[in-house]
Amino acid sequence: LTRSLVPSAPAALRALPPPVAVGVLHTTRPLHTTQQSLAPLPPLPEKGGEVRHGLIPEEFFQFLYPKTGVTGPYMLGTGLLLYFLSKEIYVINHETVAAACILTVIIYGIKKFGADVAAFADKLNEEKMAAAVAMKNEAIQTLQTAIEEEKKEQWRVEGRSFLFDAKRNNIAMLLETNYRERLLMVYNEVKKRLDYQVAMQNLRRQKEQEHMIQWVEKNVVQSITPQQQKESIAKCILDLKALSKSAHAAV
């Protein structure tokens, strides 16, 4: 045995004499080389074992079926019971009645509440699984939303140049508008100043004119002598008479 095992053993082992190598071989068996884990556990069977009358496994009936048929186990049970009773191996005493009562209560309880309790236990397990599955789904959903958001951002990046152009145009227009406003302001200010000068000149000329006219009038009025005044008045009277004659003629 050692000769068959020793050739496959490492070289250091072969250097030892065979009786020692046997003992050493056991200790050189590789230990803790793999991460021995208990998962995944084999799944639990879907249903429990089949049971008849709540107590006796179905396999017992199948076991007796080939030799005694369908009624075999029941005959066995009845026979056993009658044997125990008749031989007084089991004595009917007050405990029998008490046994009947407690068994009635137990069987009634199981029949009435059994399904509900089983459903409750299943619900507890389902809730546990549902919580874990919900967490998993939520994580998947979050990631998918993140992917969609990322794609949207990438699409937005494509349109970014248009956005910048539009913004640039806006700014250029604003600057242009501002510049033109300022030009207008400059023009208006200059025009105001020139208008002022023009108005000043006009005012000066007007004033000079008026002054001259007044001076002329004043001198003329001063130069009118009394002789000239009488002559002009006589002329005016003659004119008026002539006019009145023509006016009489017209009427």
Added chain:
Amino acid sequence: MNLSFFDQFSSPSLLGIPLILIAMVFPALLLPSPGNRWINNRLSTLQLWSINLITKQLMIPLDKKGHKWALILTSLMMFLLLTNLLGLLPYTFTPTTQLSMNLALAFPLWLATLLTGLRNQPSVSLGHLLPEGTPTLLIPALILIETTSLLIRPLALGVRLTANLTAGHLLIQLISTATTTLMTTMPVVSLLTLAVLLLLTILEVAVAMIQAYVFVLLLSLYLQENI
């Protein structure tokens, strides 16, 4: 197997070998240990759920120091529940009908709560001996009364459990004997007693569960006072 009324209360022995230890340990064999799985079978799930419920109920009134008692109180509860319920089956021996066992459970646990209180907060523990707002003249009498009530607690715990279970079992025995005896002579009356017996059995199931709960609840109350 002719049974007298005392046979169910005598400590069982087989060929001179006392079976009391097996009788006390057996209920623990009925509880499956939770396996390595995340989702267990129905029995394990229900057991886990019920133990969680019991522990939460017992530990909510206690503060963090009292949570050290969680294990012993919950296991005591499960033990009493199972032994009481299993004792209702025919021809079974209920260890909790023995005063010796109940006192052995009650006395050390009560003493532990008392000593914890006296050691950690002696004035508060002794302060529980005098309820608030008593008239001054009554104080000496009240302290004596409260001390008596304190010292009688373990006896009360043990005897309560023993008496309830023993009385229940004895009643079941007597009424079923009456039913059996009357069956031959007056069957109708026998049926009436059978009906009484059915109701009594339901009561006994309730009493078994309630007495276990009361025992553990009172211990947790004594713990609350003293922790």
